[in-house]
Amino acid sequence: MSLQLDERQRAMLLEMGVRVWLPDASDPAALAVMPEAAETPERQLAQAMLARTLPGEARPTAPKPAMTVAPGPASLTALRAPRPDAATIAQLDWPTLQSAVSSCQACALCSSRKNTVFGVGATQARWLVVGEAPGEQEDLQAEPFMGQAGQLLDNMLKALGLRRDAQDAQAVYLTTALKCRPPANRNPLPDEVTQCASYLHRQVALLQPTVILAMGKIAAQALLQDSVTDLAATPLGKLRGQVHRHQGLPVVVTYQPAYLLRTPLDKAKAWADLCLARAVAAGTRD
Numbered sequence: 001m002s003l004q005l006d007e008r009q010r011a012m013l014l015e016m017g018v019r020v021w022l023p024d025a026s027d028p029a030a031l032a033v034m035p036e037a038a039e040t041p042e043r044q045l046a047q048a049m050l051a052r053t054l055p056g057e058a059r060p061t062a063p064k065p066a067m068t069v070a071p072g073p074a075s076l077t078a079l080r081a082p083r084p085d086a087a088t089i090a091q092l093d094w095p096t097l098q099s100a101v102s103s104c105q106a107c108a109l110c111s112s113r114k115n116t117v118f119g120v121g122a123t124q125a126r127w128l129v130v131g132e133a134p135g136e137q138e139d140l141q142a143e144p145f146m147g148q149a150g151q152l153l154d155n156m157l158k159a160l161g162l163r164r165d166a167q168d169a170q171a172v173y174l175t176t177a178l179k180c181r182p183p184a185n186r187n188p189l190p191d192e193v194t195q196c197a198s199y200l201h202r203q204v205a206l207l208q209p210t211v212i213l214a215m216g217k218i219a220a221q222a223l224l225q226d227s228v229t230d231l232a233a234t235p236l237g238k239l240r241g242q243v244h245r246h247q248g249l250p251v252v253v254t255y256q257p258a259y260l261l262r263t264p265l266d267k268a269k270a271w272a273d274l275c276l277a278r279a280v281a282a283g284t285r286d
């Protein structure tokens, strides 16, 4: 596969330190704030949960309104509430899903987050980029892929003619598999990935991207848990170089930007993965 790159894109790749795999020039290559109370996301979420209550069952408690949970064990105890079940999440619309995430306390990560990180970008984007979990900057700014790793990702995307702030054909939607920051940037626990995956799966279902770029093993695990045998024991390197499927949509696996900052020699492989994803998005590769 190949891309045609202009001078600006070549310069960006050089800035990334990507040199050896540059193709030559001849190579082709997101409710209105106050509508009726019945239409608020929180109300819709509550209705969705109540609708799933069977006769004779105790009704689940509706989640609290969207809020930022400040660190502190006392507030956590008072606010802790179950997450909607996966089947309920699978029926939520975009604003209600966002509200459910912002009030979620389904796993212990809610105890240390400053903000939930839902995602950023245009919901009509053809590209969906999924990272692993928010770090310190992402937690503070409530946006995925910030700091140096975010700058590297932005440069990688620019090399493909994509921008996180675009609303047109250059648009891309960025999110993470985990919506809350693990303390001290530790690796998310398997149960935390499982608990949070339903939110990501609903984002995918609503966005219907042309291609999904899964950056890092946790992102791959959240998306491919039903399609790859023995996924937890499969190294990321063995997931690269092929087109996987999630909800019937193509998924390309690559390294997370933070890893590439620590291991620049693997930028070449990441660029190859981006080229594969680009070919999938262009329809020249299934």
Ligand code: SF4
Pocket: 083, 101, 104, 105, 106, 107, 108, 109, 110, 116, 178, 179, 180, 192, 195, 196
């Ligand atoms: S990481 Fe996901 S499942 Fe855990 S509290 Fe945050 S939003 Fe809920």
